[in-house]
Amino acid sequence: MNIIEIKNLSKVYDAKTIPVYALNGVDLSFKQGEFTCIVGPSGSGKTTMLNLLGGLDSPSSGEIRIANTDITSLKSRQLIDFRLRNIGFVFQSFNLIPVLTAKENVEFIMQLQGVKKDQRDKRTLELMQSVGLGEKINARPAKLSGGQQQRVAVARALASKPRFILADEPTANLDSKSAENLLEIMEKLNREENITFIFSTHDSRVVAKARRVVTLEDGRIVSDISKN
């Protein structure tokens, strides 16, 4: 069953002067438990695609349905609430809140969701252990390496029990060992807990791990390959 369905999605910048099509009539769908990679050269529309999927930006035309909700029709407050309950984000430059500890960063999302403290504590510990940082829960981001910060970011993304996780070039700022380690964790979470991951990346290691690779060029899908 598809959890995301995209129909005729377009995003045009500078529509009134010289229109630039970041995405041009894209049709795409994603199933529960996919480990999908969106690739393409710079300017191909990868980040725009992820922004639109995450409800961080609005399309010029088309429809995005997530679990039967057309997110393009949601108002700003509804969209933020929808993101909180359905989508996890992992950013290229980690983007943890610097004044919070690793534990508090993970807990933050659950607090926004109104999860009770004892449940938050339990899940935070589980998530931190699952990303291999059970010993670092009280460290502030500045005291963690880039790889460790990104693993906390993955734990944070998982904290809300989202339908899927969007990761925008998650390994771009990591050394090869940290990148490998992060990919293993995400792959394990995908395999064992059936969590859907959608990446945008230039990194061949990520592409190699992905079970589906969608290639974009000039805002259009030029290939969509599933590996079995």
Added chain:
Amino acid sequence: MGDIRLAWRNIWRNKRRTLLTAASIFLAVFLALMVRSLQMGLFDNLIQVAIESHTGHIQIHKKGYWDDKTIDNTMLYNDSMETAVNSRKNIVVTVPRLEYFALASTGMQTKGVMIIGTDPLKENALTHLKSKMLSGLYLDQSGNGVILAQGLAGFLGLHTGDTLILIGQGFHGVSAAGKFPVRGILHLPSPVLDNQVVYMNLGSAQDFFGAENRITSLSISLKDPDKIDLTLNELKSAVNLEKFEVMPWDELMVEVMQQLKVKTASGMIIISILYMIVGFGIFGTVVMMTNERIKEFGVIVSVGMQKSRLAAILVLEMVFIGLTGALSGVAGALPIMAWYHFNPIHLWGSMAQTYIAYGIEPLLPLALKPGFIISNVAAVLVIVLFTCIFPVRRVLRLKVAEALHK
């Protein structure tokens, strides 16, 4: 991690900037409190002296007397009126007076004088008139002797034991004339009064002006001046307001109050400029704190925090900085204010001489009133909230995708 703790931690990201902003607020609040405390202490002292030297806290007159102070605008004063007024709990003493002008004469000198006929004991209870005697005896309850202010006695060349001749117009146009032995000389702080006042007991004044049982004013001294409004209302409901006027001290000293208001306003302008400067400092901090965190705001909103909640956290951050500075300012100023409130500053030099010349003890207590302390803290909070318009607008209009790529 509640929003309050998050806001508190956020302000300490850049300790130096936060401390500098709080320090500027501290300085502004500290200076504002000290200046206002000194100014209000000075004004309160002057008002207190004015009240205790003659006016009293409240006066009752015949309706229209205050606008037209003639002997014909007097009112009957009897036991029932005294009882009705004195039955109020907050009243310490009531002083009946009959005040009017006459011509004083002695030998070749003549001068217009102000005659104050009063109850000697009650007058002393309100104004401590006896303590101002320089020579001779204070008024007695029944005799017709008078006491003269020093300046007037000097002008007329009169001493204790001499005789003063007074000529004037009495109640309803009767002729008023009489000879009065000078019982004593006293010094009045105000040079204007010192050059023209003659005190006599109330009965003598009523006889002189042909105004039997009549007075021009009933001055009232209160136990607790802070409850003046309550007592004023009680008195207004106790007397017939169609026949009498009941006036508080600030209506009796309109010119003094206007001067004090002008001085207060000038002080407030200086304090406002100070706060304005501090306000720009706070605004600078707000702008920096906002602009350098746009990407972070994008992340926070993207993971699910409502923009309004994020905006509230930013307002909280600025309120914390504002309160840290303002409460430190209060904490710094309060002990000094309290010390000099209970241990007034001893004035020296020419200023002390001026005070002494006016019969005022050369002491300057600082005012210690919660009202202006709270209003200064509130002023800081208002400035802070005003500067928060910028980050709040910025967050509410945040475009998340753009913010993430800052």
